[in-house]
Amino acid sequence: MKRIALFPGSFDPFTKGHEDIVLRGLRLFDEVVIAMGHNSRKSRYFDVNEMVQKIEYTFENVDSVSVKLYDELTAELAKKYSANYLLRGLRNTTDFEYENSISQVNRHLNDQLETVFLITSPEYASISSSIIREVHKYGGDVSDFIPYEL
Numbered sequence: 001m002k003r004i005a006l007f008p009g010s011f012d013p014f015t016k017g018h019e020d021i022v023l024r025g026l027r028l029f030d031e032v033v034i035a036m037g038h039n040s041r042k043s044r045y046f047d048v049n050e051m052v053q054k055i056e057y058t059f060e061n062v063d064s065v066s067v068k069l070y071d072e073l074t075a076e077l078a079k080k081y082s083a084n085y086l087l088r089g090l091r092n093t094t095d096f097e098y099e100n101s102i103s104q105v106n107r108h109l110n111d112q113l114e115t116v117f118l119i120t121s122p123e124y125a126s127i128s129s130s131i132i133r134e135v136h137k138y139g140g141d142v143s144d145f146i147p148y149e150l
């Protein structure tokens with residue numbers, strides 16, 4: 001049976017830190033499905049469809065990576081894609097506190113689902129989508145933090 005992992009996130013925007021988690025995840029899993037959560041009632045900074053295209057372009061030569069948009073429970077989405085693993089990245093204790101709670105809830109909702117955490121590579125530990133948005137908003141150059149051109 002194929003080992004399929006879902007990598008859920010807002011990816012507003014997708015960063016080099018996220019890319020690193022996907023590429024390292026491919027050493028553990030046969031397929032990684034990048035699932036971009038999009039709640040139509042919540043506004044985003046970067047356009048969802050444009051971001052999906054950028055992520056697809058980033059992994060255009062990697063067949064085992066796909067990108068999906070979703071607006072439902074992550075635990076339900078995992079069932080749809082026969083994914084028994086959720087892939088998440090951990091940068092620090094703040095991430096841990098949050099991830100700890102949601103992984104418990106996700107396993108409660110879907111007992112087949114195991115969350116697998118990868119500790120961020122040190123060179124990407126300080127990259128966050130929110131800081132990139134802030135830098136971009138004020139006209140700063142964010143190209144060092146993202147794996148595609150805006």
Ligand code: ADP
Pocket residue numbers: 008009010011012015016017018021087088089090091095119120121124125126127128129
């Ligand atoms: P969410 O809104 O679900 O937190 P994000 O897009 O912010 O979505 O992050 C998705 C996942 O990627 C989370 O597990 C987060 O901890 C992880 N992540 C974010 N930035 C980095 C980074 N620089 N290095 C490694 N993992 C990261």
